[in-house]
Amino acid sequence: MLNEILTHHALEALRVLYGQEAAGDDLQIQKTRKEFEGDLTLVVFPYTRLSRKSPEDTGRQMGDYLLEHAGVFCRYNVVKGFLNLVVQDSWWLEYLEQNGGEYRPSGDVEPSRILIEFSSPNTNKPLHLGHIRNNLLGWSVSRILEAAGHEVYRVNLVNDRGIHICKSMLAWKRWGQGLTPEQCGKKGDHLVGDFYVLFDRHYKEEIATLVAEGMNEEEAARQAPLIQEAQAMLKAWEEGDEEVRNLWQMMNAWVYSGFEETYKRLGISFHKTYYESDTYLYGKELVGEGLKRGLLFQKEDGSVWIDLTDEGLDEKLLLRADGTSVYMTQDLGTAELRYAGYHPDRMVYVVGNEQNYHFDVLKKVLKRLEKNSATAIYHLSYGMVELPHGKMKSREGTVVDADALMDEMETTAREMTESLGKTAGSGAEEAQQLYRTVGLGALKYFILKVDPEKNMLFNPVESVDFDGNTGPFIQYTHARISSLMRKAEGIRVERKKEAVTMLPEEREVLILCHDADAVLKKAAAGMSPAHIANYLYELARAYNTFYQKIPVLKEEDADLRSFRLELSALCGRILKYYLDLLGIEAPERM
């Protein structure tokens, strides 16, 4: 709001003072640095050409004009080419009054309909740390887009069929002896994952045996009895073999109940879940249609390809010689199905950056097939989560399991809380809830504060802290404000505006609160929760500085006390609202 006022009057100043027109986008407005007095700073270097005066003189002339006409500034100072403007106390008090109710972002964007796909797990193993980044990003981005005023649909595409699924099915059939999750007390996704690992172990042994008998490795990998049997199983599945289908349904059901638990714990949900087994055939129709129209071509063996060499890419396979589909075929199908179902302006795919090339190709193929979904697709690419020893490899046992990680976070939160002696006065259930909230808050914040595009390092032993720039720090600030509010019940009084003079620490909090809308806009435009996270930290820190230095309830002057309470309340509401955008809960006490 301040930015708009300043922009409007600064342009006017340029017109009146120098007879020059400038565009609003050219104005450079920023928060005044702490070492100078002011709330907003206008960079006047660019206008020295228009004014034909020194930066200092230009700044002073514009400052005088703004003081007189904008009606919100009370002082200014010019340092080199920087015009630092001080907002009147009365304007801030007015602002506080207008934002006294529940916090709502301004949301002045062109609303659009957005479909966002994330999570997209395979049903052959439990979720791990990589999925956690995916899930948290997808969830948070969808919440940010909603808050910014868009219509958002969250969808999940479960990869529930394929050779990898058959591997765990086969292993269970062979060595499982009818074991169920109920019998062994294990989550279904973990149990199925165990058999997937078991398959791999036996498969490797078979290969080693064949190699020892003189076969080369590549051939052995193809000839091993286990893999052949798995392939036969996949074929039987595709032909609708009843026994295989039943086994498949039973084991997938185990996995889904396991996933359900993990999703619930992570606090995420979807509007719709697609299953690849339902949609994987549709892509073939698209390919067939494209072939008929001469947009694709067929090789001698009958496989279907697209030639993207004129776009700087290669020839890409779209259908195997035996008529079965590949990854790309399926994605073509789901893209079109979804587009037809929702008619979204944008279809966002939250998928790791290892698939940048795949999405590049996907867009180009759809474009070549003259499909509308081509322009709607947006790949929200994010970096890998690396461990101190390198990348996560499921086969080498270096994955960080999602459920185990959450357990660990809760345990750490409990130990931390107990060592701080903060458990007194709350029931066991309430305490458990707090450990969950704080532990997950730490994990979510740690992951979301990093720019999605960048790879990040996760050290299981020391990465997730509870001090400093962390989730618990922000949650703590919120709890602290909540405590103030509880104690303030009934002692609030009407205040007289003219009786309040603000201190720098108070102005700092106010200007950050005022910044909230702009931050949300930026986060929505860039689909980056990191902006929200870093903003939250700044706001919480500014509030803590204020809180530590300036009395609120203990202030004897009733007008000042009320003002500081209102300021605290607004800050608390914003912290809560923005934490929610990250999927983090804001506890009332901790």
Added chain:
RNA sequence: GGUUCCGUAGCUCAGUGGAUAGAGCAACAGCCUUCUAAGCUGUGGGUCGCGCGUUCGAAUCGCGCCGGAAUCACCA
């Protein structure tokens, strides 16, 4: 080799055309008889990978190098 992304303090990360480049962690020194110390204040720590260019102004934009990651599968 082609393409894409990344390189900022010992470590983890902000900052993406403006002022003397910022936080946290780790280290050190202070602050709880006072509204929640998961907090606050201070000290030390930098060739923003290297070079050239554009600009009144470059960590930020362009070009070239160096280093790292991903990808270029009839796996998904």
